[in-house]
Structures are given as structure tokens and as C-alpha cells.
Amino acid sequence: MADRIEDLLPQTQCTKCGYPACRPYAEAIAEGTAEINQCPPGGADGIRKLAALLEKPVIPLNPANGIERPRQVAVIDETLCIGCTLCIQACPVDAIVGAAKLMHTVVADLCTGCDLCVAPCPVDCIAMVEVTTGKTGWDAWSQQQAEDARKRHQFRVFRLRREKEENDARLAAKAAAKLRQAEAESCATPEEQAAQERKKAIIQAAMERARQKKEQMAALPASQSTGMNDVSRSVRKQIHEVHTRLEQQNEDKR
Structure with missing residues (x-):
């Protein structure tokens, strides 16, 4: 029954019925927990x-869910779009294309007029434009369009689930790698652990000496930052030997 009810819904996935998509609304009607007059896009x-299918009396559209109106299509003012991707995330049928920090645009033939992209836009650059003036409900929408919208929505649900599973798998693999590393370190012999600690201590000591040397050099006046302090030990030795020979020569001359 839920399948047959869903076939009679326009598949705009607009959530105006109070459910997250057309399928949950169809299931609620089949279970008797929702009325048949909660779908503004379907109209009268x-x-x-739905009344004919369920052998129920025809009742007016519930105004709490909205009003029946001509079909609309979202249009993005590309001069104002900042590329935040919030509208892309909100679109239930993947009718908006674009990338982060780049201009977005709506594929009009794919848009169901759900207007779910309007509210998330932080710069109010999305407007809903009527495309079926004078035609409302199913007069403004065809069964083929409904079927196409349902397929796109189903694919989007599948894509989001797949992306989440892939992301979860990456995080799980990363966590497993860290766990293996921790287990390998914990399984090291006392000698290996001691060697690792010595290496860490040597590296930390070297880094500390370099830091202190850098601070000392930065604290010296420019006139003192050059001279013998900047000369290597081997060069100092050579200079000392030259001075020694000169002094010896002077002594011989005397």
C-alpha cells in the first residue's frame, strides 16, 4: 500500500507534509498516522x-502544510553567490551544481521547486520563480517528472550513505593504524624501549641547545654577534698556529 500511495505523490521531496521525504509520508498514510491532505505540491x-485509492472522503488541503500554487524553480543570483555549498547540501534531488568558493547554479529541468535551498543561503541570493503560471498541483507536474525526481532523490540518499561509509572506513583504518603502532611500541623489549627513550632524549636535548643558542645570538648586539664566536673550532686552531709561528719568528730575530 505504501508503494501505491507513493506513486500518487509528486516526489518533490519538499517536506511540507511534515515528513523528511515523500516515501516516509506515504508510509505514514498507509499506517494511518497521517492524513491524505498534507501535500501542497499534489494539491486537490x-x-x-489518494482518497480514491484508500476509499476515503475527499477533504480540503490542510493550510498548516501550505497552499496549492504554480510550480516554481529556484534561481541563483550568480553575482551574489559566495560558493558556500549550503544550497547544494539542502537540495534533495541534486539539482544544484557548483563547488566550494565557486559560483553555483540550478539546473532548472531537475529542480522540483521544493524551495529547501532558500533558507540556508546566507546571502539571500536564491529566488523562487513561477514556471507554470495558472497551473497548480498535478496540472503543473507530470508523472514522468515525478518518477525522475524520485530516482534522483534515491540516488542522492545512496550517494550520501556511500560517502559516509567510505569516510567511516577511512577513520576506522586510521584508528587501527594508530592502535597497531601503540601495540608495537608496547610489545618492544625493555632494551628497545630504553633505546627509543635515549633517542628521544638526545633529540630533545639537541633541540633545546639549538633554541638556547638562537636566543643567545639574538640577545647579542650586532657588534658582538660576529668575530671569533662565529668561527669554527678548526679555523680557530689554524689562527692560533699562525700566531704561534709569528711569535716564534719574532723571538728568533731578537
């Missing part, structure tokens, strides 16, 4: 179809 004609 949609209510009549």
Missing part, C-alpha cells in the same frame, strides 16, 4: 487520487 487533484 492529489488528494482526490
Whole structure:
């Protein structure tokens, strides 16, 4: 029954019925927990179809869910778009294309007019434009369009689930690698652990000496930062030997 009810819904995935998508609304109607008059995109004609299927009386559209109106399509003012991707994340049928920090645009033929992209936009650059003036409900929408929208929504749900599973798998692999590393370190012999600690201590000591030397050099006046302090030990030895020979020569001359 839920399948048959879903076939009579316009598949705009607009959530105006109070459910996250058309399928959950169809299931709620089949279970008797939702009324048949909660779908504004389907309008009065949609209510009549559902009433006939379920052998229920035709009732007016519930105004709490919205009003029946011509079909609309989202249009993005590309001069104002900042490329935040929030509208892309909100679109239930992947009708918006673009990338982070780049201009977005709506593929009009794919847009169901759900207007879920309007509210998240931080710069109010999305407007809903009527494309079926004078035609509302199923008069503004075809069964083929509904079927296409349902397929795109189903693929989006599949894509998001796959991306989440892949991301979870990457995080799990990363956690497993860290765990293996920790286990390897914990399984090291006392000698290996001691050697690792000595290496860490040597590296830390060297880094500390370099830091202190850098601070000392930075604290010296420019006139003292050059001279013998900047000369290597081997060069100092050579200079000392030259001075020694000169002094010896002077003594011989005397």
C-alpha cells in the first residue's frame, strides 16, 4: 500500500507534509498516522487520487502544510553567490551544481521547486520563480517528472550513505593504524624501549641547545654577534698556529 500511495505523490521531496521525504509520508498514510491532505505540491487533484485509492472522503488541503500554487524553480543570483555549498547540501534531488568558493547554479529541468535551498543561503541570493503560471498541483507536474525526481532523490540518499561509509572506513583504518603502532611500541623489549627513550632524549636535548643558542645570538648586539664566536673550532686552531709561528719568528730575530 505504501508503494501505491507513493506513486500518487509528486516526489518533490519538499517536506511540507511534515515528513523528511515523500516515501516516509506515504508510509505514514498507509499506517494511518497521517492524513491524505498534507501535500501542497499534489494539491486537490492529489488528494482526490489518494482518497480514491484508500476509499476515503475527499477533504480540503490542510493550510498548516501550505497552499496549492504554480510550480516554481529556484534561481541563483550568480553575482551574489559566495560558493558556500549550503544550497547544494539542502537540495534533495541534486539539482544544484557548483563547488566550494565557486559560483553555483540550478539546473532548472531537475529542480522540483521544493524551495529547501532558500533558507540556508546566507546571502539571500536564491529566488523562487513561477514556471507554470495558472497551473497548480498535478496540472503543473507530470508523472514522468515525478518518477525522475524520485530516482534522483534515491540516488542522492545512496550517494550520501556511500560517502559516509567510505569516510567511516577511512577513520576506522586510521584508528587501527594508530592502535597497531601503540601495540608495537608496547610489545618492544625493555632494551628497545630504553633505546627509543635515549633517542628521544638526545633529540630533545639537541633541540633545546639549538633554541638556547638562537636566543643567545639574538640577545647579542650586532657588534658582538660576529668575530671569533662565529668561527669554527678548526679555523680557530689554524689562527692560533699562525700566531704561534709569528711569535716564534719574532723571538728568533731578537
